[in-house]
Amino acid sequence: MKKSCLLVAIACFAISAKASHIDSATVSRIYDEILEKGRVYENLHYLCKNIGPRLSGSTNAQKAVDWTKSLMESYAFDKVYLQEVMVPHWERGAKEKAYFKLNNKKQLVAVAALGGSVGAEMGIEAEVVEVYNFNQLKELGEEKLRGKIVFFNRPMNPKAIRTFNAYGEAVNQRVQGATEAAKYGAIGVVVRSMTTRIDEFPHTGSLRYDQSITQIPAVAIATKDANLLSSAIKAQPTTRFYMKLNCKTLPDVVSYNVIGEIKGSERPEQIITVGGHLDSWDLAEGAHDDGAGTMQSVEVLRTLKSLGIKPKHTIRVVLFMNEENGLRGGLKYAENAKLTGEQHLAAIESDSGGLTPRGFSMDASAAIVEKVLLWKPVFDGFELNEIGGGGGSGADIGPLKPLGTALFGFRPDSQRYFDFHHAANDVFENVNERELKLGAAAMTLLVYLIDQNGLN
Known part of the structure; x- marks a missing residue:
């Protein structure tokens, strides 16, 4: 015994x-x-x-x-x-709404505004560009990003035994992504949720704006829907994304x-x-x-x-x-x-x-x-x-x-x-x-x- x-x-x-x-x-x-x-x-x-x-x-x-x-x-x-x-x-306000268009069909996706995000009460729609890091933003430049919505799709590293290490490696796209994308004229940001699971829950979290740069709305997207969006962009690079946020800072x-x-x-x-x-x-x-x-x-x-x-x-x-x-x-x-x-x-x-x-x-x-x-x-x-x-x-x-x-x-x-x-x-x-x-x-x-x- x-x-x-x-x-x-x-x-x-x-x-x-x-x-x-x-x-x-x-x-x-x-x-x-x-x-x-x-x-x-x-x-x-x-x-x-x-x-x-x-x-x-x-x-x-x-x-x-x-x-x-x-x-x-x-x-x-x-x-x-x-x-x-x-x-x-x-305050988050009314529940967010988001979808992407593929072949003129709307695919609803689960999103949540990132904490501190500015709102987009009238909704914004634009072509969505998928990236995995800030270096890719620089490579694409203003010419390819102005007026677009940037989709940060770098997952948490599944090979990391300590999941907090994987989180630390991925979370900068949530915290700084909106500011980095705005430098090149982007009008919104979608960020893959910080989780190792593939599920239908968007995971929020705070972002950090640079007060000297235009503040643009940002959402987290559920990992299941992030994969769908990524596949849609690969099938049709001109895929468009819509999001409506009702959040505000008091x-x-x-x-x-x-x-x-x-x-x-x-x-x-x-x-x-x-x-x-x-x-x-x-x-x-x-x-x-x-x-x-x-x-x-x-x-x-x-x-x-x-x-x-x-x-x-x-x-x-x-x-x-x-x-x-x-x-x-x-x-x-x-x-x-x-x-x-x-x-x-x-x-x-x-x-x-x-x-x-x-x-x-x-x-x-x-x-x-x-x-x-x-x-x-x-x-x-x-x-x-x-x-x-x-x-x-x-x-x-x-x-x-x-x-x-x-x-x-x-x-x-x-x-x-x-x-x-x-x-x-x-x-x-x-x-x-x-x-x-x-x-x-x-x-x-x-x-x-x-x-x-x-x-x-």
């Missing part, structure tokens, strides 16, 4: 006991509490089903702020408060980061932050992105409080606002930390979905990475095998790096994450309860180890 994961973990504690203070009984209690009595799944259900999509500046975003503040107050954390931040307010509005903390018993001035982003795209419930991360972060503090664990350092949960289309919450939090002279020992972010936990990436000094690797036998006992430097941490905690903060990114299995990322199927039903709880337990374990042993 194979040993249970817990028994293996306990056996591994002795390996690292000489280098670290590790209370195996407390670690066992952490996992038992979350797996047997955890509230993370029920809390995620409420966030998704009772509140729903939470794009910055929306009514639902404010509802999420109010509810999560009330939730943390119900857990009697030592301190719960809001941190004001001005956020952008972009003035910035007031919103909030939601913060709760348990005060440290020995070094309260040193803070260990754990968090995710409370906002989500407007197409779905934001269950994986990033409802999972926010509810896991709250669960870390709930678990410490429930078990009566008195941390040495102040443990703080931060639910950041506006990661998706501006990063205003993360920037505001770091700005305030600098102004007030707060000491952030470490920051941990969960923004990669509520899937099976694999480990943590680290953006920290070599000495800190070396120290954390001393705990690897403990992590291995819970099948958290991917522990190491590199791989980034998280967009919201990134601005803390100049303050000397060690940054950690929670890393779940990535293979299914982009099935749901920024799409209408990012709903509660696509989150597995046990995976979500194991992720919360892994995050609590890391917080506990850092708190007990420090990073120096």
